[in-house]
Amino acid sequence: MSIVEITNISKSFGPVKAVDDVSFNIEQGELFGLLGPNGAGKTTAIRCMLDIFKPDTGSVAILGGAMNEAKKDHIGYMPEDRGLYQDITLERCLNYLGSLKGLSPAQVKQSSEIFLKRFDLTAHKTKKVKELSKGMQQKAQIIATLLHKPDLLIVDEPFSGLDPLNTQLVKDLLREQHQQGVTIILCSHQMNLVEELCERIVLIDHGRTVLYGSLDKIRRRFSGHAVSVQTRDTLPSLPRVERIETINGSFKLHLAPGSQPQEVLRLLVEQNINLDSFKISVPTLDEIFIRVVKNEGEGL
Amino acid sequence: MIKTWRVALHEYQRHVFNRRFLVGLLSVPFMMVVMIGLIFLTISMENKTRAVGYVDRSGLLAQPLPAPPVEKPNKPVEILAYSDEAAANAALQADEIQVYYLLPADYLSAGKLKVVHVQAVQSPARQQFYNFLAVNLLSGLDAQVSNRILSGDEIIVQSVDGSREVSSESSWLGLFIPILAALGFVIAMFTAGGYLMQSVVEEKENRTMEVILTSVSPNQFMAGKIIADVSIGLTQIFAWLVFIIIGIKVGAQSIEILRGIQVSPQVTLLCLVILLPTFIMVSAFMALIGATVSEAREGQQMIGLISLPIWIPYMLIGLIIESPNSPLAVGLSLFPLTSSLTMLIRQGVTIIPAWQIATSALILVASAAGSIWLARRAFRLGMLRYGKRLAWREIFARRGAGL
Numbered sequence: 001m002s003i004v005e006i007t008n009i010s011k012s013f014g015p016v017k018a019v020d021d022v023s024f025n026i027e028q029g030e031l032f033g034l035l036g037p038n039g040a041g042k043t044t045a046i047r048c049m050l051d052i053f054k055p056d057t058g059s060v061a062i063l064g065g066a067m068n069e070a071k072k073d074h075i076g077y078m079p080e081d082r083g084l085y086q087d088i089t090l091e092r093c094l095n096y097l098g099s100l101k102g103l104s105p106a107q108v109k110q111s112s113e114i115f116l117k118r119f120d121l122t123a124h125k126t127k128k129v130k131e132l133s134k135g136m137q138q139k140a141q142i143i144a145t146l147l148h149k150p151d152l153l154i155v156d157e158p159f160s161g162l163d164p165l166n167t168q169l170v171k172d173l174l175r176e177q178h179q180q181g182v183t184i185i186l187c188s189h190q191m192n193l194v195e196e197l198c199e200r201i202v203l204i205d206h207g208r209t210v211l212y213g214s215l216d217k218i219r220r221r222f223s224g225h226a227v228s229v230q231t232r233d234t235l236p237s238l239p240r241v242e243r244i245e246t247i248n249g250s251f252k253l254h255l256a257p258g259s260q261p262q263e264v265l266r267l268l269v270e271q272n273i274n275l276d277s278f279k280i281s282v283p284t285l286d287e288i289f290i291r292v293v294k295n296e297g298e299g300l
Numbered sequence: 301m302i303k304t305w306r307v308a309l310h311e312y313q314r315h316v317f318n319r320r321f322l323v324g325l326l327s328v329p330f331m332m333v334v335m336i337g338l339i340f341l342t343i344s345m346e347n348k349t350r351a352v353g354y355v356d357r358s359g360l361l362a363q364p365l366p367a368p369p370v371e372k373p374n375k376p377v378e379i380l381a382y383s384d385e386a387a388a389n390a391a392l393q394a395d396e397i398q399v400y401y402l403l404p405a406d407y408l409s410a411g412k413l414k415v416v417h418v419q420a421v422q423s424p425a426r427q428q429f430y431n432f433l434a435v436n437l438l439s440g441l442d443a444q445v446s447n448r449i450l451s452g453d454e455i456i457v458q459s460v461d462g463s464r465e466v467s468s469e470s471s472w473l474g475l476f477i478p479i480l481a482a483l484g485f486v487i488a489m490f491t492a493g494g495y496l497m498q499s500v501v502e503e504k505e506n507r508t509m510e511v512i513l514t515s516v517s518p519n520q521f522m523a524g525k526i527i528a529d530v531s532i533g534l535t536q537i538f539a540w541l542v543f544i545i546i547g548i549k550v551g552a553q554s555i556e557i558l559r560g561i562q563v564s565p566q567v568t569l570l571c572l573v574i575l576l577p578t579f580i581m582v583s584a585f586m587a588l589i590g591a592t593v594s595e596a597r598e599g600q601q602m603i604g605l606i607s608l609p610i611w612i613p614y615m616l617i618g619l620i621i622e623s624p625n626s627p628l629a630v631g632l633s634l635f636p637l638t639s640s641l642t643m644l645i646r647q648g649v650t651i652i653p654a655w656q657i658a659t660s661a662l663i664l665v666a667s668a669a670g671s672i673w674l675a676r677r678a679f680r681l682g683m684l685r686y687g688k689r690l691a692w693r694e695i696f697a698r699r700g701a702g703l
Contacts, residue, residue, distance in 0.1 A: 050514050069303075072515055083511035088314060096310045100303055100515035144511070 002061070003028045003152060003183045004049060009058030010207075011044050018044040019055070020207035026185060026200075031178045033198035033215075034187045037293050041207040042187050043080065046154055050077060063152060073102040076150030080157045080187070082141050086130040090121065090140055093129055094147060101148035108147060115143040119169065134161040142170060146177070153177060156187040171197065191286040201285075203292060210292050215285070222288045226254045226281035227261045233273050240264060252281060303516045307524025312531050315495045324491055325536055328484070329543035336547075351378040352421075352429050353388045353400035358407035365439050367432035368450065374424045379432050392416065401429060478567055479617075482644040484540055485575050490607060492533035493586035496525055497599045500590025504682075518680050522587055526672070529583040530576075570647055570657065577664035578640040582606065584671035591675065591682040606637070613641035624650035633660050636667040 004026040011019040019041040026032045036042045047053045049060055051067035063071050085093050091112070098108035116122045119139040124132060132140065138161045145153065158174070159167050174197060178184055188194050194201065195215065203211035211218060229235070230250045237244075240259040245252040253264060261280050268275060283291070315321055354361065361381065370376045380397060382388035388400040399421040402414035415421070431450070438446040503509040512521060585606050593599040613620060613632055620629045624646045632642040633652070639660045646652050 047510075052510070052513050069517060069520075075514060077511065077514040079507055079510045081507040081510075083507040083509070085314075085508055086506060096306070097511065097515070099306050099310075100512065
């Protein structure tokens with residue numbers, strides 16, 4: 001069952017088309033990656049999803065239909081830029097944001113105490129938000145997003161400003177939420193983390209969908225553009241190979257467009273290269289991202 | 301609806317339980333106390349208590365009645381009789397008296413009085429001598445008649461339909477109190493409005509608005525802010541009223557005139573029907589400004605554009621008091637931005653026809669509704685525009701787009 005259905009939405013601001021005919025679905029309980037370079041239209045798509053902006057065309061269905069006030073209490077949204085009141089205490093800020101999600105003061109207190117303890121912020125709850133470090137504020141923002149136990153969690157760059165320890169903490173928290181059945185939309189530039197956490201992704205560039213689907217399938221589709229070779233011999237220059245990269249004693253051969261790994265294997269055998277291993281290189285999401293964004297149209 | 305109240309409560313607590321608000325709250329009564337203190341200090345410095353002398357050749361004061369009691373804060377001045385001008389002059393030279401009056405033999409028929417002083421005599425001392433003279437001039441009359449002449453009359457001015465009355469007894473207070481109320485109201489309105497505008501700009505700048513709008517609708521958010529704004533202003537006005545009432549109660553023990561201060565039901569009603577919609581209208585304008593500008597400083601400049609017309613009645617106060625029912629005064633009473641001050645100034649000097657109050661109130665309610673509508677449009681269009689100003693034409697031009 002789809003918890004979010006985005007169908008052909010477009011949104012323009014004056015002459016700028018921020019989102020152009022974007023469609024994707026997110027299933028219930030899924031950990032979904034929403035990716036794109038800066039200014040690609042991710043945030044606008046999220047704002048359309050959350051009914052902050054109305055799309056010019058297309059439709060958005062969320063939690064089984066059009067957005068309404070009641071549904072807002074089931075959604076947790078953490079924007080890329082921290083959105084906390086700076087001049088009040090962390091405790092009061094969480095109380096207010098929790099109360100706007102329909103929680104009673106007792107429920108906010110109970111929920112925030114658990115998260116504050118987990119994020120090691122209990123000792124800082126009486127400090128003004130502006131007195132907290134960037135990392136602490138990021139953690140506070142995550143707490144504010146989770147206080148009301150949302151069914152749908154939208155987190156935009158949740159790892160920004162966090163050290164490796166806290167990154168791990170947030171990763172674990174997202175996994176835990178996912179295991180509890182919470183649907184998560186993760187927007188991040190850190191492709192390794194998206195790769196690690198997400199099952200499916202959509203990649204938006206210049207407002208358009210350029211990649212969409214299961215991460216495995218996308219990786220498979222983009223594999224075959226390079227092969228990894230391990231040999232003690234020196235590799236000669238090979239036709240059908242654009243570039244050879246040395247990585248930790250092995251070679252990564254980037255194939256020319258239209259070349260097949262089998263052809264390269266045949267050439268290596270013909271040239272009597274002693275191969276210790278030969279395998280088709282599966283591209284990382286980072287590589288796919290760069291490739292798709294650089295050569296738009298290669299996706300989908 | 302409950303979320304609107306939560307927004308309102310948060311905004312209210314955030315601004316009211318803040319040092320800046322408390323300083324603002326206390327500074328006005330503090331300034332008033334300082335001003336009143338200065339007035340009293342000036343009066344007491346003016347109030348030379350040295351005796352006043354007189355030489356009576358008319359025989360009127362052969363067996364004088366004592367001078368009538370003096371109202372506080374004035375102090376009684378001793379009135380001394382001298383047998384001849386030389387004795388009075390010697391006392392004046394010796395600084396025993398500040399002035400002496402010479403009543404010639406034909407005083408009763410000619411009505412001429414000679415006064416001799418080194419420095420100009422202060423008005424309280426002069427008044428006390430004239431009162432002393434009046435008491436003795438009227439000494440042959442019945443006491444009740446004499447008192448009536450000395451006290452003067454209280455004239456009650458009544459409207460043609462008999463619905464409203466103004467007393468001459470409270471004339472200067474009747475003018476002063478509404479003007480003071482209007483001044484306090486405008487200060488409170490712009491102080492609270494300034495908080496509202498600044499908070500909207502800050503929420504745009506620090507991206508809090510984006511988080512809030514995933515919990516509440518823009519309409520709930522704006523309504524909560526306007527309710528908070530009006531409540532902050534009313535808190536300020538209420539606190540000032542408490543200070544003023546305490547001040548009057550304390551002051552009335554020593555100042556006679558303060559005992560007679562009363563706020564008529566008409567003034568209270570006028571405040572409710574005129575000031576409340578004005579406050580809501582200005583609050584909505586403040587939200588609108590906050591939504592359209594990109595930084596607080598820019599917003600302050602725009603507040604100036606709104607506040608200028610509101611102060612116009614103060615600039616024209618002389619004309620309004622002189623001709624309170626002139627077309628200018630009536631016109632200003634009906635124009636939404638000037639009606640509140642004009643109405644309160646006129647209230648002190650004339651009987652405002654009921655139709656003008658009703659029309660002005662209706663125009664203000666309609667203006668408040670209109671400004672809320674405008675603010676709501678501006679809010680939806682400008683709420684997430686970071687660092688970019690919303691043009692006014694966009695508010696009117698974009699029909700339905702993105703709203």
